[in-house]
Amino acid sequence: MPQHAAAGGTVSVHFVNNVLAAAASYIEEDPDAARDALAELGAFLTHRLRPARAVSLQEELDHVGVYLRLQEFRFPGRLDSDVPDGAVARILVGPGDVQRPVGAALDAWLARRPGRVRVRVRTAGDDLELHLDAPDTPDVAAELVSIDLTKSVRSSE
């Protein structure tokens, strides 16, 4: 899917518009959910659209958490996500460096398979691993995606 260039990374127009469509659907039946979706989208875009800078890996993982919550607004009940909170390597990365590969893998999974998906991000040495599996259908092969951070590590300058 084409991406829109933005300061600090790229943001999928498709993703943003679909989150907005999901938020619109909550306005009448659950205004608080609509508000939360918009607040999370605001946080997502703030992380990505601020002037180019390096962020800590934990900030980026928090951003991945925001992304996954937004996906849950789009696909309620389909995602079971687990992202590290604290105790991750003290390195700097670019905004979106982890979210982009997580998003690509999750989009591909959701495009191929119905049903629930479990999303887990784990540290693996100096890198990260993304685990995807279908908890309700064990015969579906799990996926493991390595996220190589060596290309992402930024100077703190």
Added chain:
Amino acid sequence: MTTGLAILAVDDEPRALADVSRLLESSASVDRVATATSAKEALVSLSGGRFDALFLDVAMPEIEGMALARLLRRFADPPAVVFLTGHPDAAVEAFEVEALDFLVKPVTRERLDAALRRVEAHVQGADARAPGAPPADGDGGTAPDVVAVDNPRGGGKRLVRVETIAFAQASGDYARIVCEDGRFLLRTPLTQLEKDWATAGFARVHRAYLVNLTHAVELRAQANGTAVLVMRDGTEVPVARRGVAALRRRLHA
């Protein structure tokens, strides 16, 4: 106006589907809305009842919306297809499968109503224009979002967003459009474009020129009673003498 449209909305994203079906259900011209969360479900619904149009998501698991639209073209009397998508770039493919309209999510009420008017016109058979074309006059119609022009880099058509077009210049029976991406031939007479784009900010300022006034930055009078419109990029478009007064009124100049 025809009432009682039967619409099948198809989207794998339940919230987006809820949103568009709610909008459809509250439209005066719609009588019945059914929903499906996949192309397979849509085919089951189509086999069990008659629908005037599908409001169809482009990106879905297994069978994508575009593939379903291609399949529907094999039907003897297919329903009209209005695409829904989160990404406007898919409009190119939508044109190729002769979709009636193309909506970017989230959809505004106004835009949805415009799509429903096209469905009504399609159902009535009153719309003699090519699929995807806009209403021929300004009677409640809206200008199209995109037009298909000859692709100078080989076959097929290239889609150009009307808002990016600075002006169109008569070229024989056709029009040459000048837009942000270059110059392209559009196989439509300038007189027809004048009608189609009337609600999109265009003005016929010369027998050979139709100008998007939102792209003009200066109206410069000439000594002989004519004028020129200066466009953002500095291009000067002539304004016929007899059109100067009307243009000044329109611009409150």
